[in-house]
Amino acid sequence: MDFATVIQILDSAVRLMTPLLLACLAGLYSERAGVFDIGLEGKMLMAAFTSASVAYATGSAWLGLLAGIAGAAAMAGLHGLASISFRGNQLISGVAINFLASGLTVLLGQKIFGLGGRTPSLSGAARFGEITLPFADTLRPVPVIGPVYAELISGHTILVYIAFAMVPLTWWVLYRTRFGLRLRAVGENPASVDTAGVSVTRLRYAAVMICGVLCGIAGAYLATGISAGFVKEMTAGRGFIALAALIFAKWRPWSALFATFLFGLMEAVANRFPNLDLGVVTVPSMFMNALPYILTVIILAGFVGRAIPPRAGGEPYVKER
Amino acid sequence: MPAAGAPHEVPAIELRGISKAFGPVQANKDIDLVVPRGTIHGIIGENGAGKSTLMSILYGFYRPDAGEILIGGKPIAIADSQAAIRAGIGMVFQHFKLVQNFTVLENVILGAEDGGLLRPSLSRARGALKRLASEYGLQVDPDALVEELSVGHQQRVEILKALYRQAEILILDEPTGVLTPAEADHLFRILRGLRDEGKTIILITHKLREIMEITDNVSVMRRGEMVASVRTAETGPAQLAELMVGRKVLLRVEKPPARPGAPVLEVRGLRMVDAEGVERLRGIDLTIRAGEILGIAGVAGNGQTQLLEVLGGFPEAGAKLQGELRLNNETLPLNGPGADGRARRRAGIGHVPEDRQAEGLIMDFTAWENTAFGYHHAPEFQHGVLMDNARIRADAMDKIQRFDIRPPNPDLAARNFSGGNQQKIVVAREVERNPDLLLIGQPTRGVDIGAIEFIHKRIVALRDAGKAVLLVSVELDEIMALSDRIAVMFDGRIMGERLPEEATTGDLGCLMAGVDPAVTPPEAAIPPPAAPGTDAGGGAG
Numbered sequence: 107m108d109f110a111t112v113i114q115i116l117d118s119a120v121r122l123m124t125p126l127l128l129a130c131l132a133g134l135y136s137e138r139a140g141v142f143d144i145g146l147e148g149k150m151l152m153a154a155f156t157s158a159s160v161a162y163a164t165g166s167a168w169l170g171l172l173a174g175i176a177g178a179a180a181m182a183g184l185h186g187l188a189s190i191s192f193r194g195n196q197l198i199s200g201v202a203i204n205f206l207a208s209g210l211t212v213l214l215g216q217k218i219f220g221l222g223g224r225t226p227s228l229s230g231a232a233r234f235g236e237i238t239l240p241f242a243d244t245l246r247p248v249p250v251i252g253p254v255y256a257e258l259i260s261g262h263t264i265l266v267y268i269a270f271a272m273v274p275l276t277w278w279v280l281y282r283t284r285f286g287l288r289l290r291a292v293g294e295n296p297a298s299v300d301t302a303g304v305s306v307t308r309l310r311y312a313a314v315m316i317c318g319v320l321c322g323i324a325g326a327y328l329a330t331g332i333s334a335g336f337v338k339e340m341t342a343g344r345g346f347i348a349l350a351a352l353i354f355a356k357w358r359p360w361s362a363l364f365a366t367f368l369f370g371l372m373e374a375v376a377n378r379f380p381n382l383d384l385g386v387v388t389v390p391s392m393f394m395n396a397l398p399y400i401l402t403v404i405i406l407a408g409f410v411g412r413a414i415p416p417r418a419g420g421e422p423y424v425k426e427r
Numbered sequence: 428m429p430a431a432g433a434p435h436e437v438p439a440i441e442l443r444g445i446s447k448a449f450g451p452v453q454a455n456k457d458i459d460l461v462v463p464r465g466t467i468h469g470i471i472g473e474n475g476a477g478k479s480t481l482m483s484i485l486y487g488f489y490r491p492d493a494g495e496i497l498i499g500g501k502p503i504a505i506a507d508s509q510a511a512i513r514a515g516i517g518m519v520f521q522h523f524k525l526v527q528n529f530t531v532l533e534n535v536i537l538g539a540e541d542g543g544l545l546r547p548s549l550s551r552a553r554g555a556l557k558r559l560a561s562e563y564g565l566q567v568d569p570d571a572l573v574e575e576l577s578v579g580h581q582q583r584v585e586i587l588k589a590l591y592r593q594a595e596i597l598i599l600d601e602p603t604g605v606l607t608p609a610e611a612d613h614l615f616r617i618l619r620g621l622r623d624e625g626k627t628i629i630l631i632t633h634k635l636r637e638i639m640e641i642t643d644n645v646s647v648m649r650r651g652e653m654v655a656s657v658r659t660a661e662t663g664p665a666q667l668a669e670l671m672v673g674r675k676v677l678l679r680v681e682k683p684p685a686r687p688g689a690p691v692l693e694v695r696g697l698r699m700v701d702a703e704g705v706e707r708l709r710g711i712d713l714t715i716r717a718g719e720i721l722g723i724a725g726v727a728g729n730g731q732t733q734l735l736e737v738l739g740g741f742p743e744a745g746a747k748l749q750g751e752l753r754l755n756n757e758t759l760p761l762n763g764p765g766a767d768g769r770a771r772r773r774a775g776i777g778h779v780p781e782d783r784q785a786e787g788l789i790m791d792f793t794a795w796e797n798t799a800f801g802y803h804h805a806p807e808f809q810h811g812v813l814m815d816n817a818r819i820r821a822d823a824m825d826k827i828q829r830f831d832i833r834p835p836n837p838d839l840a841a842r843n844f845s846g847g848n849q850q851k852i853v854v855a856r857e858v859e860r861n862p863d864l865l866l867i868g869q870p871t872r873g874v875d876i877g878a879i880e881f882i883h884k885r886i887v888a889l890r891d892a893g894k895a896v897l898l899v900s901v902e903l904d905e906i907m908a909l910s911d912r913i914a915v916m917f918d919g920r921i922m923g924e925r926l927p928e929e930a931t932t933g934d935l936g937c938l939m940a941g942v943d944p945a946v947t948p949p950e951a952a953i954p955p956p957a958a959p960g961t962d963a964g965g966g967a968g
Contacts, residue, residue, distance in 0.1 A: 283543055284544070290529075297524045298525055298526050298537060301508055301520070302537050302539065303511075
């Protein structure tokens, strides 16, 4: 394997990890506030559909992004209503959102576009184009640094850079701001926040809505960045992989970056070497494609050390005297 | 209303005609209360007397149905906790409201940050804590994680939280329930210091001794009403107890002399090493005879819990056990399938665990179901392959009647009974089976006086019926009043045995601190109350 191949695989990993990273950070906000969210998948799917539809109708990827955010935020609001205001079971609400998105996107897609649940292909300004960073072409001939900068760092859509910028931003919000302190507190012991005179409900809604916005960006990236339009079930379990990455990352932003990179890398390797020839045996492509999911199972089974979720996670807050 | 403090001054708190009902239950009925500034005011009453409701109204958790609240002479509406904090009220709950994996500083500033960014708030709080620490003896490491602090220190963090918010009025709900005696002493010193600085303190407690020791005035609540407010100096424990329950209570347990018979339980060389490899029991030798109560005294966390759990058949997972147990001259297995709780119950050991909510009851199950747990395999409760629920219910009704469990509703979930009545359910279940040996841990923790008296009588009655009782309690008064013999545990060992009529609290105190006064002169032996070592010992329990 030469250097160029490594760069290509890494480049592909970066593209593939972007929706995972966004969804993972989305889940991080929600779960750090004590609202478990297995509806990341559904929110992303809904966002992918609304963004592709609006991008197609308006010809603007940016309007598509806004529509994606709106679509996912609507689902997030539903989750908030069910699990915060009505103190419902957060897992059931999440499952419902996944089903709702799965059905609604295909139904609406067929009704509007009549293409069997997909949206028409997007092109031109309806998609997010790749951005070439300054000096990318000038630096390209420089050994090592050149290809890394020009191929790996440069040449992604704006959404990729937004996703990566979200990591330090999330860290900063979580650990350096009042909002972050309260957010973490409400996920650990909501009573402490409540008795301090701060509204638990408002904080949790804020967290859930941020989760919706990030899922919206993730979905828009899937439909208008990495592909050219919406396809039925196009999230393909990425919401759940993001959830596994979140647990793997122990609900920490920088670790989330690492965890989602690992998943992205696996997918990239599987794409690049469908049949991995190890000399003695040839690993079939099915196995390679299943790798991220296998890793998910391993992580969820707790083989990567004890991950302690936020203590109040999953529990609706009921004021006690 | 007589109350201490300068009469010309505006009182810190004045309540006028506060009423609050929950459905048909009148939790507070036309409550009047005047708390003068710069005093410590005790509020006592049985469980369910309405103390907590009243304080929740003051802290904005409930809106009163009627009545007026005046803070510093001005009528205010306390709509939520934020309003209470703004009015200068700070609350230290019985169950702390701290974020376990936050530092002390983070907990202190939570909700009282100066701005959007944390850094300025943290550095201001650091300075404030340093000042408060030296002013009031509230030393806590500001950078320590709360989960690593002892219970006593966590409570200090709660007090610091209130003071950081400029609280002038501090309400403490059962603050000593979780503290070691040394920690409680330290708390009282802090509270006196705060009072001397002009803060007003409301102390809610069950414990008459604390009321007598620290308060200036005391108000007594009974069944939602304020029945009396008096100067502490002008009253006594007997009078207060009487006011609380509305009838004379025996502070001493009346019991005929013990007539010990043959040994029921013999423990020899019992050792237990827990999953972390810490030796919790270091060679316990005990004999309990029929017709006697053996009381185990000691500061919480010195192995009493483990002793009860091992004898009851449910040592913590991964524990290694060694030694010999004999019940009525038959060896009981320490390990393996014959050593579980069910086998022990069948062998004739009844067990009232220390933590009724976690181990004694299933809180969401009904009272009648709870009266059968552990004995639901008993033949009389079977109906073919099914359980004979009608029979269990009838049996539960009978227990409810004989133990005066209130409300007498077998279909109510255990959660909905008061602490005293929950405990009565557990005691009824275990005592009514007439066990040869009753293990009973903290029988009256968080239980009101009426129920304490009742439970004590049942324990004595069981003894007089020729049964053996092993009593574990951190309340020395209870041990002294009930036991026929007292054994003191320290660091997993029995430090010594005393007869209650011969033992003095000082003597027992020495044993509890790990010193045998027969060997070392007591003056040299008692460690200073605030010694960090004592704190840590209590925190483990």
